[in-house]
Amino acid sequence: MIIGNILFRLKGSLEFKCQLNTTNEPHIQKVISRTFEDLCSQVKSESLVLSVCNSPVFIWPNKGGRATPECLTPNSPCKDLQQFIQTDDQESMKSKKKEKTNASAAVVINLNLMTEVTEPADLSATTLMRCSTKHHFLYTAMPMDCVVSLPSSERLSVVYDALVVALCSQLDEMKKVMLRHMKGMTLLIPQPFHFLLPDPVGLVTVVYPAGVPDSQLEIQRKELHSRFELPGNRPYLRRANSLHFPDEPYKDGYLRNPHLHLKPPTLGNGKLYLVQGVYSYHHYMQDRVDDNGWGCAYRSLQTICSWFQQQGYTEKAVPTHKEIQQALVDVGDKQGSFVGSRQWIGSIEVAAVLDQLLGVTSKIMFVSQGSELASKGRELANHFLSEGTPVMIGGGVLAHTILGVAWSETTGEIRYLILDPHYTGAEDLQVITDKGWCGWKSPQFWDQNAYYNLCLPQRPKTI
Known part of the structure; x- marks a missing residue:
């Protein structure tokens, strides 16, 4: 995370749903993998919409970077998004105070992940199927949370591409975590966490299974420490080490640092x-x-x-x-x-x-x-x-x-x-x-x- 960069944080959920008609583990793994592939295709489709929080801005990243208002073109510098973000007077005063006291604080632009609703195709006839075998229908909301850091002068088209790539990469990590920690028909929801690691690594996102305490994830952390060449005697990647974004208040009310x-x-x-x-x-x-x-x-x-x-x-x-x-x-x-x-x-x-x-x-x-x-x-x-x-x-x-x-x-x-x-x-x-x-x-x-x-x-x- 470089001073002068903007952090683009994209949050939302994707519907994970699949049907299992067997308890055979290889088959379950294949169905889960295919479901994640479908989600990645959805992320790459033209129906993907990004909305900038507290603003009238909507973006179709896979439709040539079309956006509203139309003055935002794919070649516009990404810092132009800031002028559309609305804050009340009190928040503006807080922001000015933060700028005076901590000029190096990163600018964060928050976006929501959405999907454009289209009209269903006109079907001439409806087909009903009856199945006598038992099926397990799995459904959950996959919690997406992607962050990319880019210079404020970078073109919006680069931001859009980076966010789509980040979404697909996160889905791939979620698939690995879900398959690694599945037990029979029980699947754990993967959750993303962001960490600001020492230079030259910088900002990374790690996916952990929900409900599994840090004490049971030491093997995964050792693998990550090896991948990022981190010291083996200090915690860098426990949940408590995750990045606290400068625009988020602490819920317990205590002042930090x-x-x-x-x-x-x-x-x-x-x-x-x-x-x-x-x-x-x-x-x-x-x-x-x-x-x-x-x-x-x-x-x-x-x-x-x-x-x-x-x-x-x-x-x-x-x-x-x-x-x-x-x-x-x-x-x-x-x-x-x-x-x-x-x-x-x-x-x-x-x-x-x-x-x-x-x-x-x-x-x-x-x-x-x-x-x-x-x-x-x-x-x-x-x-x-x-x-x-x-x-x-x-x-x-x-x-x-x-x-x-x-x-x-x-x-x-x-x-x-x-x-x-x-x-x-x-x-x-x-x-x-x-x-x-x-x-x-x-x-x-x-x-x-x-x-x-x-x-x-x-x-x-x-x-």
Whole structure:
């Protein structure tokens, strides 16, 4: 996915229906394969219609690229579609804000997959057939979801061809998945997922069978890691790693990666070392829990757990305060009365909970006084380079999350990227970034005389 490109996302469903009169597996496979071939022929037919969401634009890609309005010709640049997409004033303001804060965000044009309805042929006579054998009629809506990334100056005809090719390719992958996971007469619906892989691979689409958990798809992921030459010790292709499109809101209401909207500090010969991947911002007073004054370490731990969840290392939900407390009781760190209390926890407890709930080990960095943190640039930089996980730091009665450092190896100058769990307001990105609840802090941010413990979670070696 290249900056300046447009993502064309085509979604819709195709009717998958076939009739089986035997339980013979080779015959079933042949019928299924033929049904997918018919769907591919349907995609290539003149009846295929694409509609651009929130616009009056309709496109017949297999009719010479005919479109309405007629000013859109096959030779028009694809960016011309944007002028027809209607948004209300509020959405326009949001878009402008996004452009200011994250200029590299991709433009997404959404399209719906449709089929033109034609009049049935005039039949002079109707033929009825009666069959005494048992048949199984299979019907489902095949969930199509294709994405192509093209330069904004590319001709519309190229976009149309690319989308039709993507549809046929996805149908072929769906056929392979359905045949691979069929058991007798039971067929699993294939579902497409999009992943943005490290360069030079980029954007890819992978089809997985619905209802089969990631834990049972390791063989397929190993095959994909080999095909795309991906490392064998990190998850890139679990469902949780799938691409979140910039025009889609998160349903759980938590903010993701607010640090991406900050301007990095300027240091002489300094470099940035940042958290890798996606996390949710957890802070005081969320989830209808009044933890103001005692829950900062719990919230920092929740942010860390969200990182492991959204990087695909676990399918477990982010733990609640009581689940965190119960985990500490289960490992023998606390008494049973601890559950439901308002007692603080620190970095050591955070490490224990990560191990108990997620099987994640952590390194602990001890700092006898805050002034020593200014000399920990190399250790923190190495952590964000090698592990890339959020770091919980606790000292006295306060806890924070470190998301990165700006550090100069030549001068030793350092700034810390802090996510502050003490925030009590709404999920307002502008307030959070403007008021420094997520922001870059100097070494004076820390109490120079207080001790600190840092919990540095380690990535599990898995795919």
